[in-house]
Amino acid sequence: MNEASVPEPSTDQITKHALLAIAVGGLTAGTLDILQACILFGWDIPLSITAGLLGRKALQGGPGNYILGLLLHFFITFTFAAFYYASSRKLLFLKDHPLVCGLAYGAAVELVMQLIVLPLSALHATGPHDLHDLIQGLLVHMVVVGLPISYSLRRFAK
Template sequence: MTPDSVPALTRNHAVTAIAIGGLVAGAIDLTQACILFGWDIPLSIARGLIGARADQGGAAIYLLGVFLHFFIAFSFAAFYYAVSRRLRFLVEYPLLCGLIYGAAVQEVMSLIVLPLSALHARGPYSLHELIQGLLVHMVVIGLPISFSVRKFAR
């Protein structure tokens, strides 16, 4: 291996870790959301960007919601990867760090993303909703991302 190939190899590992982590987390999260809340969840996601126009439905708006969902999942995977380059314990302890990261993702979504979206969702949330959201995101978002980074971006 030449010194010139090291940056390309590192970049390839980053892309792989982010792509697999974001894809797995996004797919599991979207599937569980559709099972729990109905198959029109992508329309609700699109509503967060374009507002009430998403209620018109249609394939394009549905696909926009799916795209936005995966964009967010890949963004959270990229953030975890970037931080893991400085905080190596994120790679060394993926179970604990993934669970904590998933809880943090839930809080960022609830306290920042949703209130700033066209949905303006601010709660109040029931205790059941809070616990369910935390547990789901800890497992279906945090763990796939943390283990993907551990596997592909050491």
């Protein structure tokens, strides 16, 4: 059977594959990232995420603030997964080289969070940061965010 006789995937199939790649990548990255953050920094991390939206009063706690922090965290990881997928439609190497591109993307995610998202948040979190913290953040996000997103795209996107 030659390649000319292989049917092109339908728009519905492409959409299903895209959504699956984004869902698996976002869910896996989000789960690994929140778990590592809670293990390293404490189980109140979702409250800090909520405080980024609502301000310091969210740090007082409560189940609503905790759940909102988790929802915001997963919204962010799904958004990063969707951006990677959308970029891969034009930058084909993103799908072809998931190891290198995933590691680079994870580092880029960390930089976007540290240099744009956190300073613009209600907490206005800015440096100075210790070199150890910067390196740790880059390495962690390269592995737990970048790689799951890039490999889910490689596995599920068509």
